[in-house]
Amino acid sequence: MTLLRIEGLTKRFGGLVAINKLDFDIPAGTITAIIGPNGAGKTTLFNVIGGAMRPDEGRVTLDDKDITGWRAHNVAREGISRTFQTTALFEELPTWVNLVIGYRMRTRSGILDGVFHTPRSVRERKDTSQRVLETLAFTGLGDYADKPAGSIPQEAQKRLAIGVALIGRPKLVLLDEPTGGVGLGETDEIISLIEKIRDSGVTACVIEHKMRMIMHLADHIVALNFGVKIADGNPQAVCENPGVIEAYLGECIA
Amino acid sequence: MSFFLSQVIIGIQLGSQYVMVALGLTLIFGILDISHFAHGHLYMVGAYLLYVVMVLGGINYWLALIICMAALAVAGVAVERVVYRPLRGKPGINSFIAAIGLILVLESLVGGIQPNTLSVPQPIDSTVHFLGTTMEVQRLIVIFGAIFFIVLLQLFIKRTRLGTAIEAMSQDREGASMVGINVNRMSALTFALATALAAAAAVMMAPLAFLSPGMGSTLILKAFVIVVIGGLGSMKGAIFGGYILGILEALAIAYVSSAYKDVFAFGILIVILAIRPTGLFKGREAT
Amino acid sequence: MKKYAKIGLYLLVLAAAIALPLLLNMSRKGKNHISILTLGMVWAIAALSLNLILGYTGQASLAHGAFMGIGAYCFAILFERVGINFWLAVPITCLVTALIGFLVGLPSLRTKGPYFAIFTLCFNVIVLVVFFNWTWLSGGVQGQAITLPSYLSQRWVRYYVVLFFLILVMLIERQIVKSLAGPSLIAVRSNENLAEAVGIRTFREKLIAFTASCFLVGLAGVFFAMEQQHLSPEATSYLASFYILIYLLIGGVATLGGPVVGAVGLYWLLSRFEKSLGDFRYLIFGLILIFVIIYFPMGVVGGIKKLWEWAKERWGGKEVPSDTLAYRGPDEEVRGVSSD
Numbered sequence: 001m002t003l004l005r006i007e008g009l010t011k012r013f014g015g016l017v018a019i020n021k022l023d024f025d026i027p028a029g030t031i032t033a034i035i036g037p038n039g040a041g042k043t044t045l046f047n048v049i050g051g052a053m054r055p056d057e058g059r060v061t062l063d064d065k066d067i068t069g070w071r072a073h074n075v076a077r078e079g080i081s082r083t084f085q086t087t088a089l090f091e092e093l094p095t096w097v098n099l100v101i102g103y104r105m106r107t108r109s110g111i112l113d114g115v116f117h118t119p120r121s122v123r124e125r126k127d128t129s130q131r132v133l134e135t136l137a138f139t140g141l142g143d144y145a146d147k148p149a150g151s152i153p154q155e156a157q158k159r160l161a162i163g164v165a166l167i168g169r170p171k172l173v174l175l176d177e178p179t180g181g182v183g184l185g186e187t188d189e190i191i192s193l194i195e196k197i198r199d200s201g202v203t204a205c206v207i208e209h210k211m212r213m214i215m216h217l218a219d220h221i222v223a224l225n226f227g228v229k230i231a232d233g234n235p236q237a238v239c240e241n242p243g244v245i246e247a248y249l250g251e252c253i254a
Numbered sequence: 255m256s257f258f259l260s261q262v263i264i265g266i267q268l269g270s271q272y273v274m275v276a277l278g279l280t281l282i283f284g285i286l287d288i289s290h291f292a293h294g295h296l297y298m299v300g301a302y303l304l305y306v307v308m309v310l311g312g313i314n315y316w317l318a319l320i321i322c323m324a325a326l327a328v329a330g331v332a333v334e335r336v337v338y339r340p341l342r343g344k345p346g347i348n349s350f351i352a353a354i355g356l357i358l359v360l361e362s363l364v365g366g367i368q369p370n371t372l373s374v375p376q377p378i379d380s381t382v383h384f385l386g387t388t389m390e391v392q393r394l395i396v397i398f399g400a401i402f403f404i405v406l407l408q409l410f411i412k413r414t415r416l417g418t419a420i421e422a423m424s425q426d427r428e429g430a431s432m433v434g435i436n437v438n439r440m441s442a443l444t445f446a447l448a449t450a451l452a453a454a455a456a457v458m459m460a461p462l463a464f465l466s467p468g469m470g471s472t473l474i475l476k477a478f479v480i481v482v483i484g485g486l487g488s489m490k491g492a493i494f495g496g497y498i499l500g501i502l503e504a505l506a507i508a509y510v511s512s513a514y515k516d517v518f519a520f521g522i523l524i525v526i527l528a529i530r531p532t533g534l535f536k537g538r539e540a541t
Numbered sequence: 542m543k544k545y546a547k548i549g550l551y552l553l554v555l556a557a558a559i560a561l562p563l564l565l566n567m568s569r570k571g572k573n574h575i576s577i578l579t580l581g582m583v584w585a586i587a588a589l590s591l592n593l594i595l596g597y598t599g600q601a602s603l604a605h606g607a608f609m610g611i612g613a614y615c616f617a618i619l620f621e622r623v624g625i626n627f628w629l630a631v632p633i634t635c636l637v638t639a640l641i642g643f644l645v646g647l648p649s650l651r652t653k654g655p656y657f658a659i660f661t662l663c664f665n666v667i668v669l670v671v672f673f674n675w676t677w678l679s680g681g682v683q684g685q686a687i688t689l690p691s692y693l694s695q696r697w698v699r700y701y702v703v704l705f706f707l708i709l710v711m712l713i714e715r716q717i718v719k720s721l722a723g724p725s726l727i728a729v730r731s732n733e734n735l736a737e738a739v740g741i742r743t744f745r746e747k748l749i750a751f752t753a754s755c756f757l758v759g760l761a762g763v764f765f766a767m768e769q770q771h772l773s774p775e776a777t778s779y780l781a782s783f784y785i786l787i788y789l790l791i792g793g794v795a796t797l798g799g800p801v802v803g804a805v806g807l808y809w810l811l812s813r814f815e816k817s818l819g820d821f822r823y824l825i826f827g828l829i830l831i832f833v834i835i836y837f838p839m840g841v842v843g844g845i846k847k848l849w850e851w852a853k854e855r856w857g858g859k860e861v862p863s864d865t866l867a868y869r870g871p872d873e874e875v876r877g878v879s880s881d
Contacts, residue, residue, distance in 0.1 A: 105740025114720025
């Protein structure tokens with residue numbers, strides 16, 4: 001069953017075409033990897049899907065709903081969360097507050113609820129606390145709960161960013177280089193976290209460079225080069241694709 | 255028609271003052287990202303220095319002009335070094351607060367020493383017939399003096415190495431520092447140029463108005479308006495915006511209402527920002 | 542332990558605040574001081590209101606002086622000219638100021654950083670010029686007088702009234718920050734792009750905060766009118782906006798005590814030295830301003846907090862949680878969770 005459908009998606013920056021008439025589907029409940037050399041348009045793709053940028057042409061459909069050109073906060077509310085290549089967090093705030101913020105879109109309490117201590121605010125605070133605890137356990141960040149997000153180790157920050165993306169119960173998470181800058185030993189923690197995400201029913205779409213990791217992790221791979229799709233299928237098929245091999249200079253390992 | 259023309263010329267004269275102050279401000283704001291709110295008060299100091307040098311010191315007006323420009327250039331460099339440089343990299347609002355502190359210092363210092371309003375005599379105290387209207391020579395001095403300094407500045411920016419460095423910084427500060435442009439030196443230079451320009455404007459305008467410690471206040475507000483509309487760091491925008499504002503204001507005073515003339519500039523800005531939140535022309539994007 | 546120390550400190554200050562007018566009321570000079578403190582508290586309410594948008598959504602408004610003046614005049618007109626009951630005019634004024642704030646916020650909050658500051662500053666200048674020239678509204682140079690009901694004719698009575706509302710505003714702000722609304726606002730200040738990406742409607746948050754902020758500064762305007770008993774167009778000056786900003790930043794932005802300390806303290810200092818130093822007090826004030834913003838940008842209260850945290854860490858040994866946000870949600874449970 002298709003969760004996300006991309007049709008004819010195009011984005012230009014002045015004279016440069018960053019993504020060019022992209023077509024592919026992301027099946028629900030899978031881990032789909034987006035691979036490609038630097039400048040292939042991967043992050044731009046995430047920016048367009050996530051609503052940080054508007055596409056020039058094409059369509060993005062989530063669960064049969066057209067979300068093309070929607071603003072970022074609406075896309076998030078509809079069920080697509082993301083992380084960023086340069087880890088984006090609310091750095092001076094404690095880890096658990098970062099998570100509270102991530103869950104805010106699922107709560108409706110406002111200033112007046114806060115001031116007058118309405119039943120809704122009490123209910124939602126309980127709900128938020130519950131979700132925060134669940135997410136802390138899920139991402140293994142319990143030890144860092146109180147610490148400012150900017151002060152925890154790099155790898156934990158990556159997990160926190162993922163946690164912030166997950167806490168709002170998204171249908172799809174877009175992970176932009178979730179192991180970027182993380183040492184080889186610690187990559188495993190994040191890989192198992194991504195598998196846990198998939199197992200819990202959330203669809204994951206991952207941009208990654210580490211080919212070995214992707215081969216084992218992904219159910220489905222889409223390969224881009226110069227903004228154009230050059231391969232789309234299971235890891236084995238993509239690996240043997242001559243265009244992919246050429247783009248990566250034979251680095252593919254099955 | 256002649257009345258209209260005379261108002262336009264007054265507008266150009268008014269605009270000349272705005273342009274010279276706005277040019278300095280756009281360089282500082284655009285290149286160094288400093289909310290140099292005290293620029294108007296340095297202008298005021300320039301006018302008072304003229305009084306001291308010319309009226310008290312008996313020095314010739316034109317020599318006094320040079321002295322004031324040099325002295326204010328030094329003052330500008332000192333202000334950058336002492337007040338703004340420690341705040342580099344900090345949120346912009348901190349520089350703004352520091353600027354207000356500086357304003358308080360300058361205004362109370364000048365006002366405390368000489369609270370009365372002063373006036374400076376015109377160096378060439380006569381009128382002339384110009385394009386069918388009669389006006390004081392001083393106004394022509396302002397108009398042509400401004401053009402002179404603007405051209406001088408443009409030549410400096412386009413033809414010298416230092417000037418090119420400044421232009422590079424106004425387009426991309428990070429890139430400029432990466433190719434080895436010394437940020438400290440450029441900051442000092444920018445402030446020197448901007449403050450000298452403001453001093454020149456003050457010296458040229460002083461004989462036409464009264465000097466008071468608060469004379470820079472409305473001026474700096476309008477300069478900020480011009481800079482925002484014209485684009486942060488855009489010299490063309492500052493020039494264009496300054497003259498347009500001056501002319502529109504003069505016409506508004508003449509044909510609409512003198513009481514609400516100040517509202518005009520600020521109303522325009524609000525309308526423009528409401529329509530285009532990032533400003534009208536392409537300057538450096540405010541971070 | 543820290544929690545009780547904090548409550549103890551607040552109670553101590555409160556006791557002093559309550560006792561002070563009783564002592565001061567004995568002498569005529571003391572009565573003057575009561576007025577100064579009352580006005581200081583009025584500015585504190587204004588600073589607290591600015592804190593809501595500056596400290597918590599990161600937007601620097603330079604129009605709060607205008608809103609305060611608008612609130613003052615609105616109250617004066619409702620009470621004095623229309624004849625509405627004093628205590629009914631108060632909430633009406635706040636709502637009117639909030640409404641105007643909402644209308645100003647709609648176009649202005651789409652702009653960022655310095656552009657927003659300049660937009661609001663321009664608005665302030667326009668308001669000032671309008672009030673100066675529209676004599677029917679403002680009473681022009683003569684201004685607008687307010688005759689207070691007899692029970693408010695005593696300075697110490699007005700002092701307690703304002704003290705009550707100051708505490709109320711502090712509690713309201715604390716509630717906002719500690720509720721779920723708080724993190725949304727702080728997220729906007731901390732990382733606006735990320736806030737958008739996690740589903741927070743940042744424009745809406747900013748607009749709500751701005752409107753609430755104007756509601757509160759309108760309240761400050763009411764008590765400004767009450768204490769001064771006479772308004773002139775200067776009440777809407779952009780200089781007031783600068784002062785509110787200064788009081789907030791020097792006192793300590795994004796704290797609850799900061800705006801109060803900054804406003805009451807600085808205003809009192811400026812008034813105290815009015816006779817002895819005249820205009821030169823501004824010279825010293827300006828120098829202090831420059832010095833403080835360079836070396837203590839987190840303000841007095843912020844600086845004390847940092848010092849306290851540093852001391853506790855140095856001698857207490859335990860890691861002290863960041864207190865940027867007063868929200869204490871799943872506190873105890875969270876500490877018990879381990880990675881599993």
